Amino acid sequence: EIVLTQSPGTLSLSPGERATLSCRASQSVTTNYLAWYQQKPGQAPRLLIYGASNRATGIPDRFSGSGSGTDFTLTISRLEPEDFAVYYCQQYGTSSLTFGPGTKVHVK
Amino acid sequence: EVQLLESGGDMVQPGGSLRLSCAASGFIFSNYAMSWVRQAPGKGLEWVSSISVSGGNTYYADSVKGRFTISRDNSKNTLYLQMDSLRAGDTAIYFCAKSGSSFPLWYSHHWGQGTLVTVSS
Numbered sequence: 001e002i003v004l005t006q007s008p009g010t011l012s013l014s015p016g017e018r019a020t021l022s023c024r025a026s027q028s029v030t031t032n033y034l035a036w037y038q039q040k041p042g043q044a045p046r047l048l049i050y051g052a053s054n055r056a057t058g059i060p061d062r063f064s065g066s067g068s069g070t071d072f073t074l075t076i077s078r079l080e081p082e083d084f085a086v087y088y089c090q091q092y093g094t095s096s097l098t099f100g101p102g103t104k105v106h107v108k
Numbered sequence: 109e110v111q112l113l114e115s116g117g118d119m120v121q122p123g124g125s126l127r128l129s130c131a132a133s134g135f136i137f138s139n140y141a142m143s144w145v146r147q148a149p150g151k152g153l154e155w156v157s158s159i160s161v162s163g164g165n166t167y168y169a170d171s172v173k174g175r176f177t178i179s180r181d182n183s184k185n186t187l188y189l190q191m192d193s194l195r196a197g198d199t200a201i202y203f204c205a206k207s208g209s210s211f212p213l214w215y216s217h218h219w220g221q222g223t224l225v226t227v228s229s
Contacts, residue, residue: 092214099153
């Protein structure tokens with residue numbers, strides 16, 4: 001089973017700032033099968049990125065994903081008020097799907 | 109518009125059983141693999157189980173293998189999760205999720221709002 005580690009655990013930023021979130025895998029992720037989700041309190045997760053760098057339908061272009069192998073990054077170029085949330089990475093395409101523990105982005 | 113509506117969550121005693129349902133609409137249900145993902149109170153996301161488009165292939169997290177059974181009825185556009193031998197550690201919100209493709213072990217493109225399962229005496 002691939003274990004995902006996310007850092008930092010918490011990110012304190014102001015609207016307009018750039019957010020850089022990291023996701024590291026315990027072993028190489030097959031064909032960059034890595035997704036990112038956003039979750040707000042009391043809501044279901046929302047798919048942001050799949051295939052490490054492909055934005056899902058309707059996701060603003062301030063969200064971007066990059067990386068390969070074991071190191072992946074989600075970047076939010078300029079934080080909007082609605083972007084303060086918890087972000088999870090997930091690896092897929094293996095016999096056991098796993099999520100990272102999440103990074104909480106909150107208002108500084 | 110894709111809609112996934114979970115139901116069946118309840119409070120149950122340890123060792124008990126529960127069946128969750130997820131009614132799907134807004135897409136061709138039989139074309140997509142489906143999954144259940146859970147979230148314990150205040151915790152992160154945990155994949156529980158996935159099923160192929162036909163229902164012939166199923167996959168489980170080790171934590172629920174042998175206790176939970178995923179199934180689907182394509183004629184009713186409904187996904188199920190039969191949960192037996194429930195434990196306190198199974199307490200969570202259970203989300204129904206639509207795969208991004210026909211492949212079951214994939215990212216989840218759409219999610220329901222979840223149904224709460226509480227296992228307590």
